[in-house]
Amino acid sequence: MRSAIILALVLVIAGCLPAPQTAPEAPPRLERIKQAKMPQIDAPVHFDTAQADAILAALEVFPPDNPWNADVSAWPLHSKSKAIIDSIGAEKRMRYNPDMSFILVPPDQKKIDVKLVSYPAESDQGPYPIPDNIPIEGWPAHYQRDAKLRRLSLDDVQRDTANENGDRHGIVVDPTNRMLYEFYQLKRTGAGWQAACAAIFDLKSNKLRPDGWTSADAAGLPIFPAVVRHDELKRGMVDHALRVTVRRTQRAYVYPATHFASRLTDENLPRMGERIRLRKDFDESRFSPDVQAILKGMKKHGMLVADNGIEWAISVAPDPRIPVLHEELRKIKGSDFEVVVPPEGYQPPK
Numbered sequence: 001m002r003s004a005i006i007l008a009l010v011l012v013i014a015g016c017l018p019a020p021q022t023a024p025e026a027p028p029r030l031e032r033i034k035q036a037k038m039p040q041i042d043a044p045v046h047f048d049t050a051q052a053d054a055i056l057a058a059l060e061v062f063p064p065d066n067p068w069n070a071d072v073s074a075w076p077l078h079s080k081s082k083a084i085i086d087s088i089g090a091e092k093r094m095r096y097n098p099d100m101s102f103i104l105v106p107p108d109q110k111k112i113d114v115k116l117v118s119y120p121a122e123s124d125q126g127p128y129p130i131p132d133n134i135p136i137e138g139w140p141a142h143y144q145r146d147a148k149l150r151r152l153s154l155d156d157v158q159r160d161t162a163n164e165n166g167d168r169h170g171i172v173v174d175p176t177n178r179m180l181y182e183f184y185q186l187k188r189t190g191a192g193w194q195a196a197c198a199a200i201f202d203l204k205s206n207k208l209r210p211d212g213w214t215s216a217d218a219a220g221l222p223i224f225p226a227v228v229r230h231d232e233l234k235r236g237m238v239d240h241a242l243r244v245t246v247r248r249t250q251r252a253y254v255y256p257a258t259h260f261a262s263r264l265t266d267e268n269l270p271r272m273g274e275r276i277r278l279r280k281d282f283d284e285s286r287f288s289p290d291v292q293a294i295l296k297g298m299k300k301h302g303m304l305v306a307d308n309g310i311e312w313a314i315s316v317a318p319d320p321r322i323p324v325l326h327e328e329l330r331k332i333k334g335s336d337f338e339v340v341v342p343p344e345g346y347q348p349p350k
Helices: 003-014 029-035 050-057 082-090 154-159 230-234 289-300
Strands: 095-098 170-174 179-184 187-189 191-193 197-202 242-246 276-277 303-308 314-318 337-340
Touching: 050 230, 082 337, 154 187, 170 197, 230 289, 276 289
Parallel strands: 095 314, 242 303
Antiparallel strands: 170 179, 179 197, 187 191, 242 314, 276 303, 276 337
């Protein structure tokens, strides 16, 4: 074994084999934000542009002590870690959804009313700064890569002329005022916009949703802070927690979640808000730099169980600049993860 390693190194040095690629080292999150200058925003900016990259590089998403920014690399294991991983699927493969698109709006974006049709009592009331060109979940990369959907325009997707239905998440970020607006099942109709639920998050605050309230995500959590974006992949580190879906969850939630979405009471199932971390000894060096950036984030910040869905699925922005990551991520199994809990004495930030 040792001789094989030495031979490989010799071949690399000799130029006979390519040297393994590694993701660039990302500067510390707060240092990067402090050094960056927030560009002026005069009109809505789609997430899949260089202009959006510059804005996002200067945007502080929640305070440093927020759970989405917490370093959980040294947190202790949950007492039922193995049982919870087994309940999700230790042999099941990781995957990703190119789903959560968003738009960045100027501070004076016109606010409009949205008809709330399913969860008005658990929604933050409007009006909301929704621009005419707001992308709906999956736009544009998912549609560009599907031969059956490629013909659809953004207006078609907004109005759901293809009757796709689905979750239809809509996400609006006001970077200047650091406010976040998220919608579940957002749809444009002849009478205006409607949504099943609307949730507003102050990105300057650690304030959670009211206890028992859902959001655009079943767990009552925000979605935007969890999305894997092009700008952070290029920096070499996804420096925040990710959201993950699992097929079955427990009828319970744990901080920072505020809502459950299950009738099951098996304690071996994950609760909404459960923190899952990639094992420290997992070797990410054999992956591409983009995937390495994701895996480094999973080791440092982990993933929060956010919704019921396909096992081990994370959300990646549907950005055409982000390559298809499916085959690489499927090399990672449930057994490569562990469930962690806050250390003794941990106090949630206020």
